[in-house]
Amino acid sequence: MKIVYSDKHAQHDPQAFVVRGTKQRSSEQPERATRLLAAATDAGHKVLPPRSYGEAPAATVHRPEYLDFLKVAAREWAKLPGASPEVTPNVHPARYPATYPTGMAGRAGWHQFDLACPIGPHTWDAALVATEIAATTTDLVLEGAREAYALCRPPGHHAYSDMAGGFCFLNNSAVAAQRLRSKHQRVAIVDVDVHHGNGTQGIFFERDDVLTVSIHADPNFYYPYFWGHAHESGAGKGQGFNLNLPLPLGSPDAPWLDAGDKALAKVREFAPTALVVALGLDASESDPLQGLKVTGAGFHAMAKKIASLGLPTVLVQEGGYLSDDLGHNLVHFLSGFEAGR
Numbered sequence: 001m002k003i004v005y006s007d008k009h010a011q012h013d014p015q016a017f018v019v020r021g022t023k024q025r026s027s028e029q030p031e032r033a034t035r036l037l038a039a040a041t042d043a044g045h046k047v048l049p050p051r052s053y054g055e056a057p058a059a060t061v062h063r064p065e066y067l068d069f070l071k072v073a074a075r076e077w078a079k080l081p082g083a084s085p086e087v088t089p090n091v092h093p094a095r096y097p098a099t100y101p102t103g104m105a106g107r108a109g110w111h112q113f114d115l116a117c118p119i120g121p122h123t124w125d126a127a128l129v130a131t132e133i134a135a136t137t138t139d140l141v142l143e144g145a146r147e148a149y150a151l152c153r154p155p156g157h158h159a160y161s162d163m164a165g166g167f168c169f170l171n172n173s174a175v176a177a178q179r180l181r182s183k184h185q186r187v188a189i190v191d192v193d194v195h196h197g198n199g200t201q202g203i204f205f206e207r208d209d210v211l212t213v214s215i216h217a218d219p220n221f222y223y224p225y226f227w228g229h230a231h232e233s234g235a236g237k238g239q240g241f242n243l244n245l246p247l248p249l250g251s252p253d254a255p256w257l258d259a260g261d262k263a264l265a266k267v268r269e270f271a272p273t274a275l276v277v278a279l280g281l282d283a284s285e286s287d288p289l290q291g292l293k294v295t296g297a298g299f300h301a302m303a304k305k306i307a308s309l310g311l312p313t314v315l316v317q318e319g320g321y322l323s324d325d326l327g328h329n330l331v332h333f334l335s336g337f338e339a340g341r
Ligand SMILES: [Zn+2]
Pocket: 193, 194, 195, 280, 282, 318, 319, 320
């Protein structure tokens, strides 16, 4: 399988991650990508560099003021008295009508919805290259590849059109889906990351041309908490075009694969002509974030099921954190996908 990758992510190395009030080292480390790359290369997959598209792919799913914010945030934040090394706002316009402020502390609070998306001096460049990787991978599929894999970081599925969160800044899976729309009337996104793909859901919530389906740990007890519940099914013309399949924490392969069957039944009913897989590997039993307990065989079986749809498919890397199984799980997934064709 063709893989698109660039090492330009490496300087984006977020430090702060506040969990239940405790500050710890972010799980979203550069080594994730180098481990995934090594495993994929060892398994014989061919690696290509991304093409240069600049901000155009990101601009198809993100708002202009948000792109402007990400571009200047690290530099402007550093000018504030007593500013931390990374952009980490401590106040947000939660749930009530609010006004967009002009100063950086307020803009940061507006555009960053949690304490898991600190912005450092290299964040913008890395996030932008990740969208170029997603766009290049999509173009390989539009040009005739049955499938291709975007090995990108930072991940994207928690990023809304104008908000960062959960290690995500620009939504790579949404970029891929929107780009597929240039040739396909209906596109589906299946998100198998252990966390609900709330940003992706938010971007397409009122649309009937992109179906969003997510399988994840129950948000009553797991990040992102406020989104990913089963009753969230879309709005307006998008009503019925979003499906959430939450699972009890610690669920093993069998219920995860059953949810996969439900996801694929919904995709078949929608009858898309192209697919994006938001490929988080953090549902692994070995993942440090411990939401579900999926094995390597589980990843292989899920990939095989998804491939059996027979659709042109863009695989986009989402979460999946450092463990001895991270690279193996990717290889299990990619080989399962090829076996299911
Ligand atoms: Zn995740």
